[in-house]
Amino acid sequence: MGWKTLDDMDLDGKRVLVRVDINVPVEDGRVTDTTRIDRIVPTVRDIRAAGGTPILLAHFDRPKGKVVPEMSLKQIVPALEKALGCDVTFIDGSYGERVGALGQGDVALLENLRFNPGEESNDDGFAARLASLGEVYVNDAFSAAHRAHASTEALARKLPACAGRLMAEELGALDRALGNxxxxxxxxxxxxxxxxxxxxxxxxxxxxxxxxxxxxxxxxxxxxxxxxxxxxxxxxxxxxxxxxxxxxxxxxxxxxxxxxxxxxxxxxxxxxxxxxxxxxxxxxxxxxxxxxxxxxxxxxxxxxxxxxxxxxxxxxxxxxxxxxxxxxxxxxxxxxxxxxxxxxxxxxxxxxxxxxxxxxxxxxxxxxxxxxxxxxxxxxxxxxxxxxxxxx
Structure with a gap:
């Protein structure tokens, strides 16, 4: 196993960028299946328990580098708050200022990463902008791991990085299935x-x-x-x-x-x-x-x-x-x-x-x-x- 897990990281007092997959089905502005949201709960819970401040990074649908209002992650927030049992601060526009105002243990969600063309092109500049928001990177989105995007590939190389609970569980299961x-x-x-x-x-x-x-x-x-x-x-x-x-x-x-x-x-x-x-x-x-x-x-x-x-x-x-x-x-x-x-x-x-x-x-x-x-x-x-x- 060549990757670290949450247990290997010092998260106390740190802002933790967490790549998650909450690309869930939505009808009339309401989430109809919360499975993917439910599966990230252990990672977010454990980061907060360790004194970290989780900042969730995610995509929704395929806006192709443009702002598409109906593809905003803002509509996911109510379901996310219900699953996590806490408030979630939604952040769009000026990332830095809003992230700086977060308190220890707060949970934040950034707007749909794919609104920025730099996400899918794995742009180093966009990754650097994201990296400036935190001190630790956690990838908990195995389902997006086959894409070399800014939030899954370039960003992981700019900060101390590890696998979240869901990612570690997935990799462990696959290793048992085909690796060893x-x-x-x-x-x-x-x-x-x-x-x-x-x-x-x-x-x-x-x-x-x-x-x-x-x-x-x-x-x-x-x-x-x-x-x-x-x-x-x-x-x-x-x-x-x-x-x-x-x-x-x-x-x-x-x-x-x-x-x-x-x-x-x-x-x-x-x-x-x-x-x-x-x-x-x-x-x-x-x-x-x-x-x-x-x-x-x-x-x-x-x-x-x-x-x-x-x-x-x-x-x-x-x-x-x-x-x-x-x-x-x-x-x-x-x-x-x-x-x-x-x-x-x-x-x-x-x-x-x-x-x-x-x-x-x-x-x-x-x-x-x-x-x-x-x-x-x-x-x-x-x-x-x-x-x-x-x-x-």
Missing amino acids: PERPVVAVVGGAKVSTKLDLLSNLVEKVDTLVIGGGMANTFLAASGVDVGKSLCEHDLAETARAIASKAAETGCEILLPRDVVVARAFEVGADSETVKTEDVPADAMILDAGPDSVAHVADVLKRSKTLVWNGPLGAFEIEPFDAATNAAAQAAAGLTKDGALISVAGGGDTVAALNKAGVSKEFTYVSTAGGAFLEWMEGKTLPGVAALER
Whole structure:
């Protein structure tokens, strides 16, 4: 671990710049989901307990370097105050004067960083302006760590820096999943298209013992192996790529699991007639919308003999019943093993979080990341600028 945590820093009497992700959904000026706000509470609480003054830095939506009133972070303040249980001073315009008036233990929130074009261009001057406001830098926004922005990269190099509680928790979970995992390791990767996860698949076949491929991605691999997938979503132009990934897996000793049976239908809609068939028996006029029960049983067996699970993407079209059955069953099997202490389970990605929530097991996994793009890039083996800037 090449980065420091809050426990390694002297925060007493110091202004602490804290990069957070509170890019939450808002409707009619009200926050509709406070999950991201709730997750920064431990960091802010601990900074105040240590005698520090937290100054929160964040972005909201994509104003592209211009002031867009409806993208102001001011509308987040009420939800932030409720979660933190204290007043929050909102600061726009003249940062320096307002920050200088803060008392020890006060909490402040700066206006949307992306209103300034220097944020997304990682401008050194903007980073220096931010650095002048505090004496310690804390990054608690893993979800923004894959962006080399002024508040995530340049600023971290200008002040004594460390990871916040959420960032440290995330990095620790990912290290247990892929950095230094207990073996055997199984990865479940689903989703619509192979093209969006080429780097991920190429990296995973070198890191894991078993790779379970589901969703539309599995159709491409099935087709590449000579299976007729009917009218299923399939990237036939990536057949050679799929075969290359399979070949690489064979070289590294990674077993690839594709569906043995599938649930097919003629229409992707609620209440559509469906049937379960073997993968080699898909009707020409049908589409694969989920993995079948035999496939799920096979995945469950693999989970039982594994020590670590990394999950990204659903096994089928989970948004519509009954095509959520495979994802639900596999997720519940993983949750049960985790609860019994037999499996370390780490999951992440937008669809993944939604699927696990739908299956009712999010809280039973060892760790569920809400980071999205940053989680995916970490799984791809890429260096994240916001993490690299903390390593010193």
